Amino acid sequence: MTTRVLLLEAGGPESGAIVQTAVRSGYRVHAATTSAIHATYDAELKALLSGCLLTDFDRPDQTLRDIVAYVRNQDINAVFTTNEYLTELLAHVCADLGLPGNDPALAAAARDKAAMYRAFTAAGVTTPYSRLVSSEDELRALCAAGAIAFPCVIKPVDGAGSAGVTVLTNLAQVPAAWRAAHAPHGMYGTPCDANVLVQDYVAGTEYSIESMTRHGITTHLCITEKAVTRGAYRVETGHSLPAALPPVAEQNVHHEVEKAIAAVGIRNGASHTEVIVGTDGRCTVIEIGARIGAGQIGFLIQHALGIDPWAACLDTAMGRAADLTPTSNGYATVRFLTSPRRGRIAAMTGLPERGPRVPIVRLRAETGQVVYGAQRNATRLGSFVVVGPNRDTVSPYADHLLAQIRIEVEPVEPTDSHATQGV
CATH class of the missing domain: 3.30.470.20 (ATP-grasp fold, B domain)
Structure with a gap:
């Protein structure tokens, strides 16, 4: 009997690795995604998929019905995701289908930072004191009154990948931190939560x-x-x-x-x-x-x-x-490449070559592309992985390789129409 699995979003390195593993195991892999993201799938990924459901993840109720119907029609045995934005949806899908999954009543707390804080507090988890703030004026007033102490961390309620997160050290940073927390950061066009979470800063x-x-x-x-x-x-x-x-x-x-x-x-x-x-x-x-x-x-x-x-x-x-x-019993490390500033990439040189000690080298940007400084994980330009028997042999070599890389960035006008933060 053929095993069929449905992956909620097949794009990205982690999802791609699962697709390849499943196909090598003889499984038929289906994907659920949006039409816009499906258009970015490369030919190799599309060739591995046995079917694809195009849906709108910004309409969770309809998407839930779409996925449940697709699973039943295609006789799919398992549903899962590697995507941060889809874990709550996955819990509801599995619950409706009677498949192994997470508690749908609590799943929002693994996505919504305010719900997460409440769940942690109720369960006695040691976590930073947090409070929800609904406006920039409220944030400024709380900081000015000393009700929020510096340093503190400002983050979107519904963000991921460090998007919109700022460590606030003084009152003058409030406007920029508020704007950063409300900049578009989701994958599927869902509106940002108007509130932000303010957390105590924890050293360590x-x-x-x-x-x-x-x-x-x-x-x-x-x-x-x-x-x-x-x-x-x-x-x-x-x-x-x-x-x-x-x-x-x-x-x-x-x-x-x-x-x-x-x-x-x-x-x-x-x-x-x-x-x-x-x-x-x-x-x-x-x-x-x-x-x-x-x-x-x-x-x-x-x-x-x-x-x-x-x-x-x-x-x-x-x-x-x-x-x-x-x-x-080995050791592995990854080093991420970041741009020193906003601008257009003029050249990237000194990248390591793949080999037994460097099994993975990935680039997410290319010459001529407009990139940004290290503001969130999505602005990283690429990465390489170094492996070996222990930390003492792996980490110094990774640092040596990183020091050989040169990223030259030319300035661009702020209104450059080709600028993108999704690199």
Whole structure:
């Protein structure tokens, strides 16, 4: 009997890896997407798909009906997504179809930052104090009165990938932070929430925890250390795994993450939890996503630990036990390329070549394209992955390779019609 799976959005490296894994396993893969994004699928991806449902993700009720009908008509066995914006929809699809999934009553809390804060607080998760602010005037007044202390973090309620997030250090930054939080940042044209979330700033080292949950039982695959820019915008410039923490700190991290996973109703599937660990080992949960980690994290897991995260996602979506046992004891890191400023790319030189130590080199921009400085993850220009036996051999080599890359950017007029922030 042929296994059929439906992927909510097949574009992107993580979705592409799952499509390829599924096809190699003999599955027939279908995708649900919008007509506009389907037009960007390359010929290789389209050739791997057995069918495609074109729908409008900005109309969730109708999309839910469309997907449920498609699954039944095509006799599909599993539905899943790697897309941050579609995890709530996925929970409702699985619930309607009786497929393994997450709690639909709590799924919004893995997307909506205000709902997430309420769910974390109710479950006793250690998380930054947060408050919802409805206008720029209110934000300015609260800051001026000292009701909001500096530094603090301003973020969209419904954002992802660091889009619209600002670390606010003084009152003069309020207008720019408010504009950034309301700039378009979604994938599917859905309106931005008018409110913003203001969180206490937490000092420490940033990590993410990559986990897989089946029937409410969670296995932590690894801890990922993050390299992040400083200043007003905190863009991730690198991920490295597996990160080693002192045993007590690691225990604290896993305990808080397990509470967070339960708080947002993750019962079946991957999760990516961002935390900050202080110098005292205290773990503060910042956010959680009901999906596998993006930014090459799945590929790092595959190369460093020998775990196939794509097969694990497929197995979990079909209600089967996934093989999460590491078969390798290596180390992997990714370095992201960013532009030094806004402008048009004149040249990019010194990029590493693919090989055993550098298995992945990806570019998202090309000469002549207008790009932006490091303001959010989507403005990164590309990446490369370095693998090896341990941190001491991998990280210095990755830094050496990064230092060889030269990105030359020419100035452009602010009204340049070819400018785009989606690179």
